[in-house]
Amino acid sequence: MSTSRIAVLGLVALPAAFFAAFFLVPLATVLIASIMKDGSLTAANYTRILFDTYHWEVLATTFRLGLLTTVICILLGYPLAWYLVRMVRWKAWRRICVILLILPLFTSNIVRSFGWMVLLGRNGLVNESMEGLGLIERPIRFLGTETGILIGLVYILLPFVVLTIGNALARVDRSVEHASADLGASPASTFWHVTFPLSIPGVVSGAIMVFALAVSAYVTPALLSGGRVTVLAMLIFQQYSSVFDFNYGGALAITLLAFTLAMIAAASLVSRLGAR
Amino acid sequence: MAIRVLVRLVSLLTMAFLVLPLVVIIGASLTTSKFLAFPPEGLTLRWYEVVISDPTYVASFVTSTLLAAAATLVALLLALPAAIAIARFDFPGKATFSGILLSPLVLPHLVLGAALLQFGAPLGLTRNFTALLVGHVVIITPFILRTVLPLLTQDQRSLEEASRDLGAGPFETFFLVTLPQIRSGVVSGAIFAFITSFINVELSIFNTTGELNTIPVQLFNYVQYSIDPSIAAVSAATILAAVAAIIVIDLTIGLDFLSDND
């Protein structure tokens, strides 16, 4: 018993100390700063968020973008995951697709957003080809709009959704689908009553991940907004890098953190209910 | 049948959507024009030369590589013992311990970066390599932990016990028996960790300076003020490096995880 206790201590000590020092304490520092002002305890930093309509707008924009990104990612990601797992019969092609899917995850947000800056510009490929096809008469402004940011966020987060849903679909036991067909269900009916319900945990965890990453994204909105649209992460960065108000910045950071944690808690609740 | 056609169509368009920006960057990096153009006007490798001969790019490339390598190494030293403790022992606070170590996966990196800046300021732990390093270690340790944990299965216990029974000590047993069993998880976790560190902006941005800069942060700063094809060249280089890394992973451990089990 005591040898195993020593073993555990030996294994755990270093990682625990490191994460305490460089993860928990820093977060606690932010939390404490967020409830301090001029050396005394206060809720002023939080009430400032609450009563400032500008910040309400920023929060609304952030969550609108997060929500839309999540919905679009699921709508595009589910068919793609299905296609890759169930429809592609040529293994080499699936391999290429998976590589192309993972490739964006291995490249910086900067690089990926930069690609969209080129594509979505006034004279970018998107506007020029739409004009060329006669779909529009004048170039549409994407950069500096929520639409531009949305495109960038969907692009960056879509692989996560495809991979989580794809994994869930690949894990669905095919004999269960056979059982459904055997009991008289048509392929469509089998999908709605068996396969889709069994893939929901994958959909939910993918959605949560995307939502959490979308509301906390900084690089993509910063690059594609051109300073015209502000999201919460940009506000936090401003406080820390140019306003130097660590107390107010802390309150914003804690707000973002709290929202993210709430989302994750909701997700694990949903998946636990789903697994019941 | 109509649904299958629709799914196929949506999927192929979505794949195109995923590939397009990367193609555009690589294409634009080859242009002979002085401004970004896609399709490129003529083909040249001139912009790559510009990048290679620019000392700030080279310096930040070196910084990024050193940082990612050092952070991965430290993260391995933290994650492997932690994984073994979680998989092989029961101890009070185990759930909290693993929860804390895994949580940087889902927490906003920007918040973490701000927190480290605020925490480090009074200690002088800001805007230097160590400040960057500790932050990167925190965000990449969970990647290794997450890939290694599922591979430490209960049935390896008997192998470890057999090793101990045959006279090997706990460290010998780890290196001779346990590690070979989890090697693929260690390798893939380390690769993901390295890349996550290499491409990070949100965390690094708080602690970088003109002299100490990482590639992605430098790109981020450039892109906001000026856009010329040399930026595309740097980006394209990172894309090609990513392609190489992925092909290496595919050939060594395989990326066939979307295969149908049928």
Added chain:
Amino acid sequence: MVLLAVDNVSKSFGKHQALRDVSLTIEPGEFVSLLGPSGCGKTTLLRMIAGFLQVNRGTITIEGQDITHLPPHKRPLNTVFQNYALFPHLSVLENVAYGPRRAGVSKAEAASRAREALDLVGLSDFSSRYPRQMSGGQQQRVALARAIVNKPKLLLLDEPLSALDLQLRKRMQIELKEIQEKIGVAFVFVTHDQEEAMAMSDRIAVMSGGRIEQVDIATNVYARPATRFVADFIGEASLLPVERQTLRVLPEGSTGDAMAVVRPEHVSVLASPPAVRDGQLTLDGRIETIVGIGGATTIYVRAEGHLILARRLGLAGSDLSEGQPVTVAFDREAVHLIDGAAS
């Protein structure tokens, strides 16, 4: 009228020929086992009857209607899957009600039919549980209830008892047979366990290498095997090359014009030649090994180069010991002849 007719069906996977010209008919209410070692094609045949595999050549009909190219959900039969394939996200009642619901039956009616089926398998108290909350034996019953709730004409069972431990398996064999008789549905039962097949089936189709070697009632498959494979696979037997006319046993390594199949319980091992009765065939040999297996003893005798098995009830008599020269004897009537030479 024939219920199921499988007519000259062949199937190959790439270069591997899984089934070669298999034909089989099943009468209404019949219990037929497909018995054979793994890889013999029994599961392939079952999956083709169910519709999960496409037939390369040949036809499958049910009550005269060609179902060869019908998708699984349009076939008037149901399956009990090897791993049960219960829907993990549905309760036991919902699992069983799944079939009626897909057939367009109202929710209430489907639930009442499901309860009836669960009642039949003795699980009426478990309807609100989820599959993972149940033991293997209970899951097996749920799978059975789910498969019979739509009152199919034919039920296919793919090694349904293989995951259960021996005790439970024996009990389920009896129970399954009782349920089959009660509902009067024809069963096609895939198994690699010959005792199981013997205990339950009206007829057994013994399969090997993608062919059906013999289809017959259980006692005939044992007593009158059609081929060397069946003789070897079902029970234990000594296979001896003989002259068809005289039944003279030829020494090991020679080829006769027939092969005698002698079951160990028909072989007597005699210490002294005078005990041989008239009309018995005898061979002189030497005891190699004596193995006691509780209620019975198996004696391995080497004679003419052949290893001959004899079985006695009870413990081996004190008259026998290993290495002892003996005479083995068996009645002419106990010999079953099959074609073919020794290999």
